[in-house]
Amino acid sequence: MRPKKLIINAFGPYAGKEELDFSLLKENNIFVICGPTGAGKTTIFDAISFALFGEASGKSRSIDSLKSDHAAKSEVSYVTLEFLVRDKEYKITRYPTQKVEKVKKNGTVQVVEKKHTVELYLPEEKVITKTTEAKEEIEKILGLNAEQFKQIVMLPQGEFRKLLEAESKDKESIFRNIFGTEKFLKFQDKLKEKQLVLKRKIEADKQKREAYITKIDFADNEALKNLIKVENKDILEIIKLLHQLLDEDKIKEESLKKIIDSSNKEIFKIKEDEVKAKEINEKFNLKDKVSNELNLMEENKKEIEDKEVILEQGRKALNLLHLEKSILEAKKEIEASKVDINNTEKEVSSLLEKLKECTVNYERCKEEDNNKNTLIEERSKLKEKKEKYNVYKEKEKLVTNLVVEVEKHNNLKNSTKAQFDKVSDEIDNLRNKIIEISKKEVERVQLIKSIDDKKRSKEYLLEVYKAIKKYFELKEKHTVMYDKYISVEKTYISAKNQYEQSEILFRKGMAGILALNLNEGEPCPVCGSVNHPNKASIKGEVPSEEKLEQLKKISEEEKSVxxxxxxxxxxxNNEIKNQLDSIENDKLEKIKDINGIDINDIQYNEENLKILNDNIIVIGKSLAKEIDALNEKIKEIDKVIEGKNNDENFLKTLMENQQLLDKKYNEELLKYQNIQTELEKEKALLLEIKEILPKDIESENQLDNEIKIIENKIVKVEKDLKDALDLLTNIQKSVAEKKEALLQNNRSLEKWTDIYNNKNNEFNLALSKNGFESYEKYSESKINEEEINILDKTIQSYYQKLRSKNDQLQILSGELEGKTIINVDEIHNKLKDKEKELNEYNIENKKLYSRISNNKDTLKYIEKITDKIKDDENNYNVIGELSELANGNNVERITFERYVLAAYFD
Known part of the structure; x- marks a missing residue:
């Protein structure tokens, strides 16, 4: 940091404004501020320290006593410092806590107490006005806190000795921030962490290996069993013996496999014998069964022969069936032709009678058709009357419709006006509602701001509460540590005194030991004199050199503790001080304006802090209740304003509807007026038409009925003539058709009679030829094709089965020639004995395989973990040595970071 300019106003001994321009020194880095005692030299340092950190350079001056006693009471005390850090320019102005007099317009004097405030101007044109944020930003810019700044950068009179006498840890922390050696500390910590990780990894792997060793199946190997059970295991010997055990087990396994293979072959041979024996016995049983079935079939042979006769007769009858059907068909056609001839003759006679009647009716209709013109003239006159009447009725209908339209548009005009008035009222009401909602929105914003302020106050109170709580926790920690210190100090003083007294005794005792061997006339090894009038003597017990070293070591250990x-x-102690300073200068600043909190005249002792914390709890709860109450108000307001958008949209819709209704009203009014004018005009025309209309017309229906009666008469005359002609023509045609049909029926009768006679002669000849004595015998032999197929299959199946059984019996007799039935149970019992023996071998083999498999996998893991442990131990030896060296566990007891710091001072 390089100061550029310092401005002091009403500060310390300076009553007015003083300006120190350090930029005039240019590149001169060393300068002297001198003057007699009380001239204000220390005040300059106080001003710089106060500007940066809000506190004086010495502990004897508090910030509320920095205003000059010589300045006018109306003068405002402040300090402004402009400085450079890493070529960036900063400016800070700070006002201490002070009382300033102000003269009112009425001449009275008012004393105003101004709180401690700050303004920090950063290079990026940002301004910080909160004391806590300004302090944090300055510490960030300088890399030092207030205490470190006072110890290193600016040492007031009499305080340099404090830096020299500061604890090593405090000095180290200060120098670490100055020289940026934290990375070397992190390097030390990383080495230590890596050392610890490797150590834990090795221990974990050894535990895993121990677990795997317990899984070894040592069988009856006593040597391996004993090695496994001892606490300090010889891993390499265990691996060696496990290899040997595996080799022995593999030899046993091979031998056992050969025995199992031999047993399997024997069992296979016995099973083959058993299968063959069962097959022979089954064939003997099958031979007996087949013989019995053949005997039974011979007994049923007569029944099959009878079925063969029935089948032959049925087939012959089936061959004559088509002739029988032809005869029956011809007979049926003859009967049908006779019926048709009889019916047709009757129909021809009836049609001839109808033909006479139709001829008479046709002549009558022709005569009526000649009188049709009279009816047509009468119909024309009636239609002319109807046209005149329709013109009158159309005008009458138009007038009626216009009356309805006038009424309709008058009603629409009136209803539209009513709707327009209603919508206008709704628009006025809705506008008033939206204005009220807008007021509620403003109130809501104010409530939210109030909630934010109260939440912020609550957070500040919580921050102070936690800070005070931490202060008391530190006090309790201090009490415990102080008691420990008193106890340790007593132990240390006792050990130190014991060592010092023993050292005095040892030195005196050494002189006595030398004097024992000193003879008169010989030079003294200490003073060189040959005369020894007063030799030193040994008094009391003299401690040995080993004992003295042991006491020295105990004394040094106790001193270290x-x-x-x-x-x-x-x-x-420092933490307690810093915590209390933080509470006084930072935390309480945030809550000074909260209602119920009075920190102006508070004495910062434990009792007052406890009272303050209790007060904070009460005020915090009160703030929480107030926040809840305000939130409830906001919820009530939200319910009111939540429909504002809908109301605004609805207002817009209503206004659009209002315009539409206004337009519609004007349109309906115009329509009403136009239709009213047209109605008056059409009424006048209607009266004119009524005057010229014939008087005998009662209604349009009357005219329509008269016209319809005449038209019906005309249509009837035309229809009767047409129907009479059509009927006459149709009957003439039917008579001709029926006569032709009668001729065809007679021809058909002759044809079918000839067919019947021919087929009947052919059928009788076929009956005789196929051995049927009569038609009755033929009928008895008739069976259908399905029954013939069933009989044929039954007979074929019988003879096929008979041949198959004879062939099967012949084959079985050949196969069993010279053989007898075998005892299968005896063979089966022999098989069971062999299988039991094999099962015992398999169980033994399974156990052996399980042991080999387990020991093989276990050996693999043990060897793998052992190699891994070896590699990790080699790494640990290197990393551990580096860690011990870097973390100060060496002869010089110097850490790597201290070594680097020493290099800076060199």
Whole structure:
């Protein structure tokens, strides 16, 4: 950091404004600020420290006593510092806590207490005004906190000795921030972490190996069993013996496999014998069965022969069936022709009678048709009357419709006006509602702001509460550590005193030991004198050199414990101080304006802090209730305003409807007026038409009925003539057709009579030829084709089965010639004995295979883990040595980071 300009106003001994322009020094890095005692030299350092960190350079000056006692009471005290860090320019102005007098217009003087405030201007034109944020930003820019800044950058009078006497850990922390050696500390930590990871990995792998060793199946190998059970296992010997056991088991397995293969072959041979024996016995049983079946078939042979006769007669009858059908068909056709001839003759006679009647009716209709013109003239006159009447009725209908239209558009006009008025009222109401909702929205924004303020206050209160709670936790930790320190200090002083007293005794005792061997006239090895009037004597018990070294070592160990506890106690003291400073200068600043919190005259002792924390809890709960109440109000407002968009959209729709209704009203009014004018005109025309209309017309229906009666008469005359002609023509045609049909029926009768006679002669000749004595015998022999097929299949099946059984009996007799029935049970019992023996061999083999498989896998894992442990132990030896060296576990007790820091000072 390089200061550029310092401006002091009403600060310390300076009553007015003072400006120190360090830029005038240009590149001169060393300069002296001198003056007599009380001239204000230290105030310059106080001003720089206050500007940056909000506190003076010495602990004897608090920020509320920095305003000059010589300045006017209306003068505002402040410090402005412009400085450069890494070629970036910063400016900070800070106001201490102070009281300033203000003269009112009425002449009275008012004392205003101004709180501690700050303005930090960053290079990127950003301004920070919160004290906590400004302090954090300055620490970030400089890389130092206030305490470190005062110890290193700016050492006030009498405080340089404090840096020199500071604890090693504190110095190390300061220098680490200055020289940026944290990466070397991280390197040390990474080495230590890697060392620990490797150590844990090796231990975990050894545990895994132990687990695998317990899985070894050592069978009856006592040597391997004993090696496994001992605590410190000889891994290489276990691996060696396990290899030997596996080799022995594999030899046993091969031998056992040969025995099992031999047993399997014997069992296979016995099974073959058993199968063959069963086959022979089954063939003897089958031979007996076939013989019995043949005997039974011989007994049924007569029945089959009878069926053969029935089948032969049935087939002959089936061959004559088509002739019988032809005869029956011809007979049927003869009967039908006779019936047709009889019916046709009757129809011809009836048609001739009808023909006479139709001729008479046709002549009558022709005469009526000649009188049709009179009816046509009468119909024309009636239609002319109807046309005149229709013109009148159309005008009358038009007038009626116009009356309806006038009424309709008058109603539409009135209803549209009513709708327009209703919509206008709704628009006014909706506009008023939207205005009220807008007011609610403004109220909602204010409520949200109020909630945010209260939440922020609640967060600040929680922050202070936690800070005070941490302060008391540190105090409890300090009490425990202080008690420990008192105990350790007593132990250390006792060990130190014991060592110092023993050292004095040892030195005195050494002089006495030398004097024992000193003779008169010989030079003293200490002073060189040959006269020895007063030789040193040994008084009391003299401790040995080993004992003295042991006491020295105990004293040094106790000192190390003592110093460690003292360091921890100092750290806790600093933490307590920093925590209290943080509460005073930072945390309480945030809650000073919260209602119910009064921190202006608070004394920062434990009792007041406890009271403050209790007060914070009460106020925090109160704020929570207030926030809940405000949230409830917001919910109520949300219910009111949630439909605003819909209301606005609806208002827009209503206004559009209003315009449409206004337009529709004007349109309906115009239509009403136009139709009213047209109605008056058509009424006048209707009266004119009524005057010239014939008086005898009662209605259009009357005219229509009269016209219809005449038209019906004309249609009837025309229809009667046409129907009479059509009927006469049809009957004449039917008479001709029936006479032709009668001729055809007679020809058909002659034809079918000839066919019947020929087929009947042919059928009788066929009956005789096929051995049927009469038609009755033929009828008895008739069976259908399906029954013939069933009989044929039954007979064929019988003879085929008979041949098959004879062939089967012949084959079985040949196969069983010279053989007898065998005892299968005896063979089966022999097989069971052999299978039982094989099962025992298999069980033994399975156990052996399981042991080999288990031991083989286990050996593989043990060897693999052992190799892995060996590699990790080699790595651990290298990493461990580096870690111990880098972390200060060496002769010089110097860490890698301290070594680097020493290089900076060199």
């Amino acid at each position: 003592h110093d460690d506890v003292l360091n921890k106690l100092t750290v806790i």
